[in-house]
Amino acid sequence: MRPTFCPRQQAFDLKKIKNRALPYLSDSVAPCWRNGEGLPVHRGWEFTLELSGIVMKTLSSRRQTFLKPDPVVPSRAENEPQRGSDAEKNLRAMAYSDVGGLVSRLAAAELRVVRAATRTARSPVPRSLAIIFSKLGNGWIYPLLGGIILMQWGLFGLRIVASAAVSALLLHCFYPIMKRAFCRRRPFQAAPELRSLLDTLDAHSFPSGHTMTLAGVLTPIVILWPATTLWAVAMGVCVAWSRLATAHHYPSDVLAGAFLGIGVGYPATACVASVWG
Numbered sequence: 001m002r003p004t005f006c007p008r009q010q011a012f013d014l015k016k017i018k019n020r021a022l023p024y025l026s027d028s029v030a031p032c033w034r035n036g037e038g039l040p041v042h043r044g045w046e047f048t049l050e051l052s053g054i055v056m057k058t059l060s061s062r063r064q065t066f067l068k069p070d071p072v073v074p075s076r077a078e079n080e081p082q083r084g085s086d087a088e089k090n091l092r093a094m095a096y097s098d099v100g101g102l103v104s105r106l107a108a109a110e111l112r113v114v115r116a117a118t119r120t121a122r123s124p125v126p127r128s129l130a131i132i133f134s135k136l137g138n139g140w141i142y143p144l145l146g147g148i149i150l151m152q153w154g155l156f157g158l159r160i161v162a163s164a165a166v167s168a169l170l171l172h173c174f175y176p177i178m179k180r181a182f183c184r185r186r187p188f189q190a191a192p193e194l195r196s197l198l199d200t201l202d203a204h205s206f207p208s209g210h211t212m213t214l215a216g217v218l219t220p221i222v223i224l225w226p227a228t229t230l231w232a233v234a235m236g237v238c239v240a241w242s243r244l245a246t247a248h249h250y251p252s253d254v255l256a257g258a259f260l261g262i263g264v265g266y267p268a269t270a271c272v273a274s275v276w277g
Contacts, residue, residue, distance in 0.1 A: 106252075107250075110250040110251050110252060111187060111190065111191055111250070113244070113250075113251050114187045114191075114194065114244055114247060114249075114250060114251075115191075115194065117241065117244035117245045118194055118195075118244070118245055118246075118247050120241075120245060121197065121245035121246070126245070127197060127245075129238075129242070130197060130241070130242040130245040130246050131197055131198055131242075131246070132242075133238050133239050133241070133242035134197075134198060134210065134239070134242045134243065134246055134248070135198070136239070137210035137211075137213070137214060137239045137242070137243075138201065138210070141214070141235075142164075142168075142217060145164075145217065145221070146161050146164075149161055149221065149225070152225075153225070159224065159272065159273070159276050160220055160221055160224045160225060162272050162276070163220035163223075163224065163265075163268060163269040163272040163273070164216070164217040164218075164220045164221060164265075166268045166271070166272055167216040167217060167219065167220055167261070167264055167265040167268040167269070168213055168216050168217055170216075170264050170268060171212055171213060171216045171260065171261060171264050172213070175207075175209060175212065178206070178207060179202060179203075179204045179206070179207075179209075180204070182204065182205075182206040183204055184204055184205040184206040184250075184253070185204075185205060186200065186204070186205040186247070186248055186249070187205070187247045187248070187249070187250060188247040188248070191247075194247040195247065196246060196247050196248065197245070197246040197247070198246060200248055205248070205249055205250060205253050206250075206252070206253045206256065207253050207256035207257040207260060208240075208243050208248075208249045208253040208254045208256070208257035209257065210239055210242075210243055210257070211236070211239060211240050211243060211249075211253075211254045211257035211258050211261065212256075212257030212258070212260045212261045213257075213261065214235065214236055214239050214261065215236060215257065215258045215259075215260070215261025215262050215265065216260070216261035216262075216264055216265040216268075217261075217265070218232040218235065218236060218261075218265075219261060219262050219265025219266055219269065220265055220268065220269040220272075223265075223266070223269050224269065224273075236258065240254045240258070
């Protein structure tokens with residue numbers, strides 16, 4: 001007779017789990033266990049393996065059902081982009097690309113305006129006028145304006161001339177610095193199909209020195225001699241057009257020069273008037 005394996009000799013009482021284990025036991029082990037018989041030795045190991053498998057399966061099913069980990073809710077700090085993170089770098093790069101695209105579109109639009117202005121100076125008469133206005137803006141127009149003012153106003157005209165001279169002097173103190181700081185190429189340098197009608201006084205485009213100086217000189221004249229307003233506006237428009245028609249400047253160069261001249265000419269006139277009495 002073969003030795004038997006008795007469940008009573010184990011450290012745990014197998015009878016307590018008899019009813020729970022029977023449905024899960026195989027057909028070769030269940031009859032012996034159900035009838036209270038002992039298990040043969042070779043069946044004892046089989047029973048042990050099956051029972052351990054049942055226990056492990058039960059534990060794993062209970063763990064999956066009842067012991068699921070709580071969902072991890074990302075904190076607010078994790079959702080927000082951190083400084084130096086890839087998301088922030090991507091956003092910054094997109095912003096820079098948008099700004100760069102806007103600047104390139106504005107430059108292309110300005111170049112189209114310059115092309116249109118140069119087409120107005122193709123015939124001989126407009127071309128000659130553009131050259132004359134540009135050369136007058138080189139400096140020849142200012143002695144002429146001073147003589148007209150002195151002839152009209154006498155000694156009072158000295159106040160107008162002094163205000164215009166102070167304005168022009170202040171403008172040309174920082175004008176070369178701005179030219180070197182921006183280093184903007186002129187239209188005929190950026191677009192080879194554009195032809196310069198005359199030589200330039202310097203290498204860079206921004207801002208327009210002709211428009212800036214003329215606006216700075218005409219502002220005191222208009223303030224102290226209001227009757228010259230229309231003549232001053234017409235003169236400024238002619239010089240601004242000539243700078244575009246000769247392919248020397250962009251529209252933004254001309255506008256910046258006009259604003260600089262007016263912005264410096266007005267306070268310069270007020271200072272000279274307060275000192276002059």
